[in-house]
Amino acid sequence: MARLSHLLAFAATAIAREITFPPVSGMQEPLGATGRMNLGMDLSEPLYSGLMTFGSLPYVHCLAAADTTVEPYDIAIVGAPFDTGVTARPGARYGPNGIRQGSTRMHAQFSWSVYTGRNYFQEWAKVVDCGDAPLTVLDNTIALKQLTKTHEVISARKGNDSEFTVPRIITLGGDHTTTLPALRSTFTHFGPVSVIHFDSHIDTWNPDVLGGGFSHYAGVNHGTFLHIAHEEGLILNSSIHAGIRAPVSNKKYDIHHDKSCGFTIVKARDLDKIGMQGVIDALKERVKGTKVYISVDIDVLDPAFAPATGTAEVGGWTTRELLTILDGLSGMEVVGADVVEVAPIYDNPGETTVLAAAEVVHSLIGLMVEKPVKGKAT
Template sequence: MYQPKDSSQSPRFCGVRTFMRLECLRATSDVNFVVVGVPFDTAASNRTGQRGGPQHIRNASVLLRPYNPDQEIQIFEYCSGVDYGDIDVVPGNIHKTYENIEKELTFILDNDITPIILGGDHSISLGNLRAFAKKFGPVALIHFDSHSDTWDNYYGEKYMHGTPFRRAVEEGLLDVAHSIQIGMRGPLYGPEDMDDARILGFEVLTMREVRQIGYAEVLHNIRQRVGNRPVFVSFDIDFVDPAYAPGTGTPEVGGPTSYEALELVRGLDGLDLVGFDLVEVLPSHDHGEITGGLAAAVAYEMVTLVALKKRAKQAKQPLGSGGAGYENA
């Protein structure tokens, strides 16, 4: 059983920085989840430096503890996990990077391990989804973001951080009829920038709609949309308002608070969650390291969801029956 070091016995400033002070091992035996970095950022269209995101999140995660009071669970009583390190990327070569991502994640998934993937820019999600579709077939997607990332191209390039989910639909990686995007906002080039995602088949909840219907209804919509399908969660840190997450490449004002974002992730308990990614953390713009702290907390809630799923399986609770956060508030 792999679990974090006890910071009451070993000071947090000691040792190599890993997520939550987990063992840094490429282990697949007796492991339920891995935290794995993909430090790729050469598909970003504005600010770059997201390659530093995985380590920035790890640095901020040393304050995390094994008991989650909001979900009322001692995480490592139910699951074992390690920091798997980083997948080797090829700067400037997105297709070779995709091959590396798919190969490594396929190996992890074939060992029935849940990956929590730290980016990197959002282009990495296409490589992630290729591996998940090999394991599960087309998966449902829950996508938290301020942008739909369904553009056809940037500068004539088809593979950028604003295009992964269009490519994923075209490649048949997504069960789009059970997929949903939440939080879209900000100026666009035209109405087609938002309409294209709906034409592709996604349910889209803009940030204005989120505010109008409330977070409890958002979680209800997510559950209704996803049902009992295997689901991948993609969380772009720019989903959160830049007042709470300034360290990102394409910030958009008018988003949720850090608390609201965490409650939405907590509220996914009970779904058939098979994997997660957390992308677009940009350390060079993260004054006070507040984005790193938030990103670490989001990843921590993802780890908690793995533990909750294990606990529910042990108790033989049906998937889709649980859920903390706004829905039960």
């Protein structure tokens, strides 16, 4: 009798596990649907699983051999796992996948902005993730050549749009040295650019100063790349820093040298005086009439909002302030961009930094989608 009661109890439990949901309204797709009403067991495009790309974007092998057919794209996400040009904490070689991890909740079917009413993943531009550049960790000179070649290959492919045929690249860093190959790439297709440089440091130091003059090798690093870009003629004298607050090594020379590299400065605390709209206006006025490259060092944010970075400086901006300023740059001809210096090992369990970095990338995609740009014939 006891055995029979156990069997009956087990049978009741088994039956109870079959849960029947009421009909779902046809007015809205269920979370996780993939562009069509499908209440069955669709396993083709699940969230939070499979190969991790930024925002669940399609992966394209953009670095395939020359004789391989590669599907066209308009905006390419590419990782630059490089952190051997830092002067402080390493770890940004893991930044690209950290930023992708921060983007796992993003999806093209669930990305309508409550601010603009737009979904930049579903407009004219085909946005893809090309994966990471294959970089050696043993020789900076070779690694930067590899990254330069990566940019050359990805940007040389034909865009998906028939009118705007030069793809634009958003780089996930990686330390800030990785911006130099990106600027060389944009120069090839768009000519010299104005740089809007969000950072707590000026990064225009003379290689003889930040590098010690020991060797040419030592002088190429995350604090000298803008000096080198100016030296190579890649950037215009209409460039600007935003969020600067870190000390300099020489009270007169460094700032004077920064101006000679074509930059003016919006300091972090200027935001308290002129507000976010004042910062937006200053940036727009400075680069007006030029093509723009936007580089975002995540340490422009205060460590309270982005602790996972190599050279954190207190007194920075909040995530909301940075996103508002970026969105305020709508209408610019943004020909390239990056988010760098993300070192996930220093993040907290809530993934504060990588979540912020992913949303910054989303804003950069939006700026590119809002303003298509034609490249020059090469």
